Amino acid sequence: MIEAFSAAEIIAAKRDHHVLSDPQIDWIIDAYTRGAVADEQMSALLMAILLNGMNLYEISRWTDAMIRSGERMNWSGLSRPTVDKHSTGGVGDKITLPLAPLVAACGAAVPQLSGRGLGHTGGTLDKLESIPGWRASLTNAEMLKVLQDCGAVICAAGAGLAPADKKLYALRDVTATVEAIPLIASSIMSKKIAEGTSALVLDVKTGVGAFMSDSKKAAELAHVMVGLGNNAGVKTLALITAMDVPLGLTAGNALEVGESLEVLSGGGPSDVVELTVLLAQEMLELAGIRGADPAAALKNGKAMDVWRRMIRAQGGDPDAKLPVAKENTVITALRSGTVLSMDAMKVGIAAWRLGAGRLRQGQAIQAGAGIEIHAKPGDVISSGAPLFTLHSDTPAAFASAQESLIGSVTIGDLAAGEKIDRLPLIIERITD
């Protein structure tokens, strides 16, 4: 086959700060996906993009080329409007678990293609796989059936969806090119647009435990993704939300499923409930559904009913006992006072070291491993009271998890009228 371009000329163009043309972008994505551009050439181009950037038009074309590398799903046959949520990920972020059935219980269809965890943030599929029997891989026909029958489906993206992103993401992971806004935005949005949802709410996390710790960068990423979604005909908005402190009181797969069940039973930690209800309201509004009351649907069991049907439809047993790690150890407070801060990143790394996360794609994880948090910023604690319970099947992991928790919590005395210095849960709402 005679190729339209050489990879080297495209790499040189980006190295020299030029804007890539549509044919150049279309060719490089297609040629890389079919194996005609080598990993070392694509690595050089990714690094040039990381260093020199892309303008909005280039990002949009790059995203479109990634969508065109595979199939685009279509849910137009459904009687309900489709809406999805994507989070850029954080420690203890289990929101998808209660949110998808909740939004379905309020009248929308939620086709949620999720991923696995890498590094200190967990993945939705890993969490759900701690439910005995639950299956992440569905055919498109199975996905449609679960969506029709239950109103929500959470499953793995099939091999046919944005295959260019699968190759590019694996390459970025090993070439230090994950952190480029054009590459992150195109990676996330190509999958979400190809997934076929009509509306999308993005939860872009910021703070020490987030992928984008700097809030200005998080807002920039959100603006780019909102633009990409709306230009592709997907009604899209973004919330910038806090990830300085872990979300809820658990980090780890089965532990987070347990906490999600509390939320679906009308209880659960207030930050998880608040964010779940707020995201549900945003999703329902974007989907054009008025008059639903997500907070009530958590309390009256309607969201739980959808959850149970959805889990069963994917082979899971909603009544099965969740896995529990073989060993646990408790870390106690060294002094009495108010918890002033808790570093989400340190807690995330500790959970990962306990076996809740993986270092490389494909590694096995422990379903029961992770951390229970007994006091959060603002809580008053006594010296010797439990602060964390660490869970693992491999007790040898406790020492390295404890090491990562050193300095993760500050306890002190609040002067009268003094407030805890932490990010508000919702920092900004971005609609264009």
Ligand code: URA
């Ligand atoms: N998640 C993705 O899917 N892609 C990225 O580039 C980063 C996070």
